[in-house]
Amino acid sequence: MANVRVIAPLLKLDNIYQVSNSTLITLSGDLSQNEDGKQLKGIEVTSDVNISITYITVGSADWFEGMLVLPTKALGMHYYAASYRPISSFSSEVLVAAIENDTDVVINITLNLHGHGSTSFRLQKYETYQFKSKFDVTESYISSNKPIAVISGAALVNIPPNTGDTQSLIEHLTPIKYWTTQFIVPPTYPRTHFVLRIFASKDGTLMRYHSKAGNHARHMRKGRLIALTGGSDPMTITANKPIMVVQYGHDGDNIAGDPFMMNVQGVSQFVDSYKFEVPSFYDSGSNSIAITTKKADVGGIELNGLPIGQWEIKTLPVVSPFADYVTIFVNVTANNSYDLSHSGGAKFGAFLYGRPGIAAAYGYPLRLMLHDAEKNCTLPSTTTITTIPTTTPTTTTIVTTAVSTASTTTLSSSSTTKPDFHWCFKCENTSNLKACKNVQKCNSTNEICFINRQSSPTGNLYSSGCIDADVSHTCNTISLTGEYDFILTFSVKLHNLRKDYGFVSVIYPAIVYCTLTISLI
Structure with a gap:
């Protein structure tokens, strides 16, 4: 049993919830930050035992998205924004939330991949600041003197541009110090394509990517991105210096479901167990988990106590240099809780994605193990x-x-x-x-x-x-489960993570409410 406290000063909200497995908490849409500039829209979530938190925006289908919330101990002072070019008069956004008083923040603004000056501001605890533009804010650099939570996304996009349906994007950004160097990127089966944006943390980065189409290498500069399009098979990515890989749902294949955005787990960020709940806001559509594991470890993976082989699965091989891995896809049912683990403690990757209805989509990693590259002595x-x-x-x-x-x-x-x-x-x-x-x-x-x-x-x-x-x-290694404090804003879903999670803020207009799913680890 977890005693979970949720505080939202804007609404004078201070409630305690008892969570035995998982709990869905609905928060008012008044906490959604639609405005530019500073607001008091931070939400703090604390727990006396390990929990995880996922956040879902709820409204019309095009405003449906989700993310894994990072705890305060996993926050940092240096970030690069990942977003996409918005359509029409809609905006691309960066949202910052402070977890301490007197937090000084600078955003070095990039619009459509070109530098565009900077803005600076000071935040107190629970305060949030949003920068919006009708241009893509990707590659904007956010720095601060104290740890902050940074969320980026876009109000409405097509991916690829001018193709398919529209969807909002949202993702809790990973601090630069937790970036890593090896990735296995599963496709979003049954979709036939996906999009990647890869960011370099340092000059002189040599990034290599491998797929069935061949092997390639690209040189990268600090803070700059390279965009790739993947197909229906896993892609592997390695680099000589830490990078961030962000995956986007591709809506150019005439399949139900819209774009979405999520962080890709690095191989070093795999863990041996995941507890999660599948969101339920639509009566149709599908939800799936993608599991990436060594071939030799497949037999030990269990979902809700049953060997993974007893579920209906699809398995795809992974290319070099991770040819000893496979990716397994399993459909899961909405409004149900799941326990995914390896009986022998082997580590593997997992993310949840869904196409709930013909015009909605979401995706996020289920858990992360973060290694501080800056203190990798x-x-x-x-x-x-x-x-x-x-x-x-x-x-x-x-x-x-x-x-x-x-x-x-x-x-x-x-x-x-x-x-x-x-x-x-x-x-x-x-x-x-x-x-x-x-x-x-x-x-x-x-x-x-x-x-x-x-x-x-x-x-x-x-x-x-x-x-x-x-x-x-x-x-310095941080598991996104355990003693964490979270700060966020808007409707979120709570899962078992840690009692010291972080600040999160919602950045989309036209959202009716949002949900937190809290689950015990």
Whole structure:
């Protein structure tokens, strides 16, 4: 049993819900932010046990979309917006929600992939800010001095342009520090095409993509995207530096259902279990889960206690370099709860998508395991005295250029003899390493020294000290389940996630209400 508290200051809402499995909470459409600029439309959700939250906008079919809500512990200070070009007089949007007081935010605006100045503002907790444009806001860069929730999308789009039916888009963006380098992208069966937008976090990114049509490589610059169109088979994507992959539903095949937008799970973001509820707002249509797993692990996957092979499934092979994987599609029934897991604890990917009715669609990953690439410490095998490399660090400007992501400084060693233990300089978030005067004795011979550099709107911040060499490769890992706090706005569906989830805000007009689905993990 979870005790879940939902707070929405705009409506003077402060309610507690008891959730035994999953609960649908309906929120007023008054919390939908249709306006430009600042509003008090944040919603905070907290729980005393692990929960997950999915959010569904509810109105006419063209305004139906959903997303997985990220907890506050999974938020960041650096984002790139993903959206699409809106039709007619409708808008493309970026929505920011603050989880702390005195949060300073800068949006470096990109419209139709061209820079267009910047805007800056300060938010207090529960406040939200929306930037809207009749042009595509994709590639806009959002930075802040404190963690924020960022949602982007569009009020109404065709994908591809001028083809098929229209649909709103919405997605809770992943902070740059949690981007990763390997992806297996399932198709949206039975649709025959899908669209990808791939974003680079750093200059010098080499992205490779593979499909039945062949193997290709593209060089990418920081903050820029490459758009691809996939078919009816899985596509694999790898990169030498972290990237974000966003998948769009393609509506050019005369099949019922509209476009949608969702984050693609990286292979490193797979987990071994998922609990979810399938939304039910229409009497027709279909809902499916796409499961990506190693061939050797298929036998251990269970859905509601039954081996996956006992369900009616469709299986597609995955191409190199993940030829040992397959993608499995299973239809699931609306208004039902599901437990998807592997009996042996093997990790696999899963996302839920649906075509509920002839003119609606949604899609989102069911859960994510996030690894902080900015704290993915690069450490030598031995170190006694550390020095900073002479390479010039990337600088940060908060007016017109994107803020650089954090990176880890590689340490050099003046000794090749391993001591009984190490002494390391111990400082946190200092702007000048030379000012670090504290010395820390490491607790064991397996601990070594590290330095981490993180960029912020005010300049580089450095942290140093001791760290266990055996766990240094996952200095900060976040599962989107467990102790989380969420902040959001509008109608959302609550599932079992964590008690410290994040702020979310709805950004579409003409929505009657929204729902939160809360489920126990």
